[in-house]
Amino acid sequence: MRALTQDLFIANEIKALIEEKELKPGDKIPSERILCEMFNIQRLTVRGALAILENDGIISSKPKVGYYINKERVKRNVNSIESTIKIISGNSYETSSLVKFEEIETDKYISRETRIPLGTRIYEVKILKKLENTPVCVDYLYLKKQDFPTLTKFDFEKNNLYDILVNNFNIKPVSSIQKINVIQVEENYRSLLGLKEEDSVVLQAGSLYDKNNKFIAFVESYINYNYFEYVLI
Amino acid sequence: MNYQKPLYIQLRELIIERINAGEYLPGEKLPSEREMSKIYKINRMTVKKAIETIVEEGILYKIKNKGTFVSKQENNKILYLNDHSKGKSIGLGAFINSTGRKLTNTVLEKGVIENSHYLEKRLNLNKNEEIYILNRLRSIEGESVALEYCSVPKKYFPDIDSHDFEKASLYDYMKSKNHFPVSFTQSMIIQKTNHPIDKIMSINDESFVYVLEYIGKDKEGNIVEFTKSYLRSDKAIYGFEIS
Known part of the structure; x- marks a missing residue:
């Protein structure tokens, strides 16, 4: 079987063309007819290539008008703990709204993920992130009450977790293993993120530790996969 | 290994480590409780307890009269x-x-x-x-x-x-x-x-x-x-x- 089919090859070439012409989000790309002439290929191949780019989220079609460049995905930078946490919990979104701030006891699941004993009192903070009014991400933060007794005072809508930890508690998270998984979730998560019934959700989760390898927090993000790109430069 | 920890926790960690390392592969049968009890000179009930906690998490599953197996699902x-x-x-x-x-x-x-x-x-x-x-x-x-x-x-x-x-x-x-x-x-x-x-x-x-x-x-x-x-x-x- 061929791996590099002709339409995939052309899809890549159109991508290079978009970069070369420095086309920006909202710009129209050359028409099917022009692309046919440019690459000396049939209409069917061009359509196949454009369908690939559409599925990749690079372009969108407007019927009878043409294809347009989409907005870029939000980059989640995984170079450093600071950039990773900040984008998990604040700053690059237009709005963050606090959905829940509760004191709970660790259940089996959280206890397994964090190695905190079952029944420990912890704060659960749930934050909904929006991008241009579209919900794209739901974050859950879990911190031990004993470590952060004054946590309830802080505004998680205006500040992100990283800044709160560093500025107010003088605690700096330096290491973490973050796991990204694609999962099926309950309906209320999907509807919160504007996803369809058959859609999966991306779950990024991991604990944060300080330089002495002491547990600071456990963070989970439920993410609409269409809006994000992970990068390491 | 940390000797402060209870034996069943140590055994539990050992088994999970071996699963993660691929020593026990998905679908594979674990040594029997009797065998493990003999190898590590641990009470059979302690072995049982260790295995039960891992079964509870879904990493292992039991088949009656056959033994304990490594799951093929999510965790794997x-x-x-x-x-x-x-x-x-x-x-x-x-x-x-x-x-x-x-x-x-x-x-x-x-x-x-x-x-x-x-x-x-x-x-x-x-x-x-x-x-x-x-x-x-x-x-x-x-x-x-x-x-x-x-x-x-x-x-x-x-x-x-x-x-x-x-x-x-x-x-x-x-x-x-x-x-x-x-x-x-x-x-x-x-x-x-x-x-x-x-x-x-x-x-x-x-x-x-x-x-x-x-x-x-x-x-x-x-x-x-x-x-x-x-x-x-x-x-x-x-x-x-x-x-």
Whole structure:
């Protein structure tokens, strides 16, 4: 079987063309007819290539008008703990709204993920992130009450977790293993993120530790996969 | 091992460690409780307790009168862990081998590719410099796991075509040519599979894949690799370590 089919090859070439012409989000790309002439290929191949780019989220079609460049995905930078946490919990979104701030006891699941004993009192903070009014991400933060007794005072809508930890508690998270998984979730998560019934959700989760390898927090993000790109430069 | 911990916790950690290391593979039977009790000179009830906690988590399951087995579900997805902080990336092949699973590589295409402006840009080459591509389907036990589109500048690897990359590791070969990638620029998105990837990987078009792109540079800073790979999300968890 061929791996590099002709339409995939052309899809890549159109991508290079978009970069070369420095086309920006909202710009129209050359028409099917022009692309046919440019690459000396049939209409069917061009359509196949454009369908690939559409599925990749690079372009969108407007019927009878043409294809347009989409907005870029939000980059989640995984170079450093600071950039990773900040984008998990604040700053690059237009709005963050606090959905829940509760004191709970660790259940089996959280206890397994964090190695905190079952029944420990912890704060659960749930934050909904929006991008241009579209919900794209739901974050859950879990911190031990004993470590952060004054946590309830802080505004998680205006500040992100990283800044709160560093500025107010003088605690700096330096290491973490973050796991990204694609999962099926309950309906209320999907509807919160504007996803369809058959859609999966991306779950990024991991604990944060300080330089002495002491547990600071456990963070989970439920993410609409269409809006994000992970990068390491 | 920490001797402060109760024995059943120590045994529990030992079993989980061995599962993660691939010593006990998915579907495989664990030594019986009686055997473990004999090996470690631990009370049978303690062994039972250790196993029960792991069964509770779904990592093991029991079949009556047959024994305890390693589950094949969620918990047994491969954790493909990248230590980004060191800018390193271990090849998928080497990574899977290190977990004790046997990876089969099928070369779908190889050779010099012409007129790919896209790859010239990614590899930072001129029009007249040759690009060699190697596209492989990677499977475990007859099931596809990843599809990799790899491209390299031919100038660094003049005899690449005479090697069999169904058997040999590409990174080992690159090392032998002194153009081994030591630093990477990477990106990853998650999407539904689509034509032609779904058919090549024999998965349906509602399945999700991790799409990884990376550019590798050797110690002199030359771009020696551009790879785009599709990794099945029902087979793997993508992890990254920051430290």
